[in-house]
Amino acid sequence: MSNVGIVFVSHSEQIALGLKELTTQAIQNVSIEAAGGTDDGEIGTNLEKIIQAIETVYSDKGVLILFDLGSALMNAEMALELSGRDNILIADAPLIEGGYVAAVESSMGKSLQEVLEAAEQVREQPKRG
């Protein structure tokens, strides 16, 4: 059984890797990949890295991408367009909490749409309850 794959796109390679570490520590049955930094590890995002990450975690359940700041969205959208696949979505959600929730939802076997909605709902949830 496959679950929705998840890609973290950050301007910082270390943020993306750190978030992958954080989520995989708790959730092991979801494919999660980090796509942070430029191709030489500087601050920025890189189209090929994102495409590569999508291919790594891809399954027929689809892939959810989470991103940090504006230009990460631009490269994520380009990667999505170039992939030619229709079961890839980009979540408009806080990267860390949204990413964590997405991983949890995916691990429960939820659909791509359900994982997306759960991640995006994080925006409305105060952390102090």
Added chain:
Amino acid sequence: MGLTTKHIQLWLQKTNEKIQENKTYLTELDQAIGDGDHGINMARGFEEAIKKTAESDYESPSDLLKDWAMTLISKVGGASGPLFGTAILKMSMSVKGKAEINYAELTTAFEEALAGILQRGHAAENQKTLVDVWSPIVRFLQENTAFDSAAFTNQAKEAMEQTKDMQAEKGRAAYLKERSIGHIDPGSASSFYLLQSLSEVIEKEGVTV
């Protein structure tokens, strides 16, 4: 004769020269209101585009523009990569199959480049982005019937300077709110170099568009 592959190559070279010369200035503009890497990113991307396009003999403007665009997309780390890359890529698609480009075709290419920037950046005019240079330039091309180099450059320069008094609503500068006022938008400055370079090539090479 209209714009040929050779002219596009010269356009890229001239833009690269200006970007390299003004790398520090562009970075300073970006340090004021952004994340301070615009000059460095653009200089790296254009340098790579020069290297990449030196490897091949291009048969058409479209093929050259495509490699130029793809290099910017993969080598410029910030928002400028996808934005300038998309603009040049849309131009490439627009002039596909043409050995040279006339005024009407150049206008269409710019219209499609702007449409690409708007779609990629989800931006509109007056948000202190490169759209504030590209939109007036497209209108300028549409309102005229032949290329006037001096007027084209002036229009681009004026549009770039007008971004100084705008408050940013897109990009990293938007987080600064009213503190973004008083500085020229770095992407608009780079756009000016690109447009000024095209204008200079057309004038110097005696291109009739």
